[in-house]
Amino acid sequence: MNDFTYYNPTKIEFGKGKEKNIGTYIKEAGFESVLLVYGTGSIKKSSLYEDTITSLKNAGLRYEELDGVVSNPLLSRVHDGIKIAKNKNIQAILGVGGGSVADSVKAIAAGAKYDGDVWDFFIQRAQIKEALPVFTVMTLAATASEMNGNSVIMNDKTKQKYSISSVLVNPVLSVINPELMASVSKDYLAYSAVDAIAHSIEVYFTASSHPNFNSRIVESIIKSIMETTEILIADPDNYKARGEFAWVATQALNGLTPAGTLGGSFPNHLIEHALSALYNVAHGAGLSVVIPAWMKWYKDQNLSQFERFAKEIFGLDNADAGIEALESWFAKIGSPITLKEAGIPQDAIESLAENAAEMATFWGMSEIYTKDVIVEILEKA
C-alpha cells in the first residue's frame, strides 16, 4: 500500500422511490433554494419530473430549472446554469438524469462560486476553492459521477472535452433508484457496462504498484458488471440485477479501487474523450473501440497483470486470449470494437490523436502519449 488520502463524504440513498424524498434530503441538509438541472426531456416522459417538483415543493424549497443538458455535456449550458444560480441566489444544485447531468451540475456548482470563467478550472488556470452543494438523482448507472468529484465537460467552441476533479463537488447526497434506470436502451446498457469496466481497468493495468487487494476488488467489479449485464440483456426488468449493476458501477470510480496504488493513469479515457469530442459518439461506445486497441499496444509493459486478468476474468491462460475475450464480449453485448463500427472514418485518426495529445498535457501523460503513439494505438482499432 502506497500513501494515499481517501475521502468520500457523499451520502447514498439507494432504493425504490427514494427520489420522492429529494426535497426533504436537501432541506434537511440546510438549504432553502435549488437549481434543478435535467436533460432533453426523458424525465418528463415518466413521472420523475413531476415527482421531483412535488418533492421540492412539499419541502418548501424555492427552485429554478435548467433543461437541455445533452450527452457529452456542453460548456455553454453550464454557463447558462451558472448565470441562473448567481442571478437567482441559489443555494444548492440538483441534477436529475445520467452522467452528463451529474457532470454539468458539478461544473455549475463550482462556477457559481467563482468570478471568472468556469472553464479556467478545466484548463488548470484556476483551482476550485469552493462550490455550491450538489445533489443528484441518477437515471443511468455507469459514470459513478453520483459518488465522486469528477466532471467531464465539452467546450463547444474549442472541441475540447476536459475534466475536473475536486471533492468540493462530490455530491452531498445522491439517490440511486434502480427502477429509474430500467428504461435504458440495450445500447446504452452496453455502453454503461463498458464504461464501468473501463474505470476499473485503467489503474489496474497502468499502476506501477497495485496491491493484490485492489486487484481482487477490480476483478470483483468486472465479474459483477459482466454477470449483471448479461442478465439485464435477457431480462431488462430484473430489479435485483439492475440494482447490483448500479451499485457496482458506483464502486468502480468512487476512490476505492486506486487507494494504495501508485502511478496509475487513464489512457483509454484520454483517447476516448477525443472520439466523443470530435464525433459525438457515446462515451462507452468510444471506450469499447479504444480499450482492445490500447490493451494490444500496452500489454507487454505489464504482462503479468494481463495474464492475471485473462485468468481471473475469463479462466484463460495467456494475455492475448484475455484481450480477445474482452473484445468479443464487448461485441457480444453490442458495443462497437472498431472505429468503423463507431462511425468514425479511418482518416480521422490524425485529428483524433492531435486532440488527445493536447489533452495529455493536462493529464500529465504527454511524455508517453504523444500524437504518434496515439496514432499507433488508434490504428489497431
Added chain:
Amino acid sequence: MNDFTYYNPTKIEFGKGKEKNIGTYIKEAGFESVLLVYGTGSIKKSSLYEDTITSLKNAGLRYEELDGVVSNPLLSRVHDGIKIAKNKNIQAILGVGGGSVADSVKAIAAGAKYDGDVWDFFIQRAQIKEALPVFTVMTLAATASEMNGNSVIMNDKTKQKYSISSVLVNPVLSVINPELMASVSKDYLAYSAVDAIAHSIEVYFTASSHPNFNSRIVESIIKSIMETTEILIADPDNYKARGEFAWVATQALNGLTPAGTLGGSFPNHLIEHALSALYNVAHGAGLSVVIPAWMKWYKDQNLSQFERFAKEIFGLDNADAGIEALESWFAKIGSPITLKEAGIPQDAIESLAENAAEMATFWGMSEIYTKDVIVEILEKA
C-alpha cells in the same frame, strides 16, 4: 440490492509519518483544543507520544490528556474522559492507539455532549443527537473503528460489554500508518486477522439476501487478510503486507460489505462479547473460539453460502471441509479454537450464555439466540 443508506464521511490519511501532521489536520478542521486519549503506555515506548504532543503544540492546539485505556475498554475511564472534556471545554477528541482507544474516544465524544450518563446510549435508553468530533491515530489494525461509528464499551460494574453505532461518532479523520503497527505481537496479529475475518463473514452467512458482488468483496477481504497475515508471521517488517492488512481490515467494517444485503446479524460478536466481558480474553481470541462452533451449528440454515465459502476461500467442495479449514487456519496462526485454549472453564458456559442472551435483546436477536441456543453453540467449542 436491497434498499440502503451508505454514508461514511471519515477521511483516511494513510501512510508513513502521517501521524506527525495530526495537529495540522485537527486545526484545519477548525478546532482549537483537543483531549488526547491513549492506553497504558505503549505509545510512550516509541516516539509516538512525543510526535503527537509536538504536532499538537506546533499547530497551536490546547490539549488535555487521558491515559489508561485498557483492552476491553471500561466505562469508568470513558466517564473520566467525559468529565475532562466538559470541565476543560474541549472541542475535539483524539485517540492514539488501537481499537479500544478508538472505541473510548467515540463514547467520550458522545457523552461530552449529553447531560445524562453516556451508558444510556448503550442500553438504548437514549439516542445520540450530537457528539464532539473524533480523530484517531491507529496503532493496531483489526476493528475498523478508525472508519466507522461503532464503539464497544465494557461496563465495569455490570459486566455488560455493549455497543453503540452512530455516524455522529465516525472519526472526522483517521491516520493509518502501517509502520506504527509493526510492533504488534504475533498473538495480536492473529487476533486481529480473526477479527477482520469475523467482521466479513457475519453478514455473509446470516443475510437472507446477499448479492454476488457483496460476496465477492467479502471473499476478497478474507483472501487478502489470510495472505498478508501469513506474510507478516514470517516477515513482520514487510511494510507492503502490513499496509495491505491494515487497509483491508478497515474495509471489513466500514459499511461497504453489508450495503444492499438484507437481514444480516452479528451472532459471533454477540456471543464473543460475553467471553471477553466475563473472562477478559482478547476479542479476536474469543472470536476464533466462537466462529467454528457457530458455523457448525448454523451451517444448514444457509448451506449454499457455506459451500461457496469453502470453494472460494479454500478450493474445497463441501461446507464441512470449509469450516474445518478455517478452524485449522485459526489454529495455525496461533489463535485459540476451544474455550479451554482461551482459558475459559467448561462450566462457565451457563453464565456466558446468560450474559450473551441478555445482550441479544438489545441487538434484536433474542428470538433466535436464546440462552439454550447459545449453550448449544458454546458446547461445540
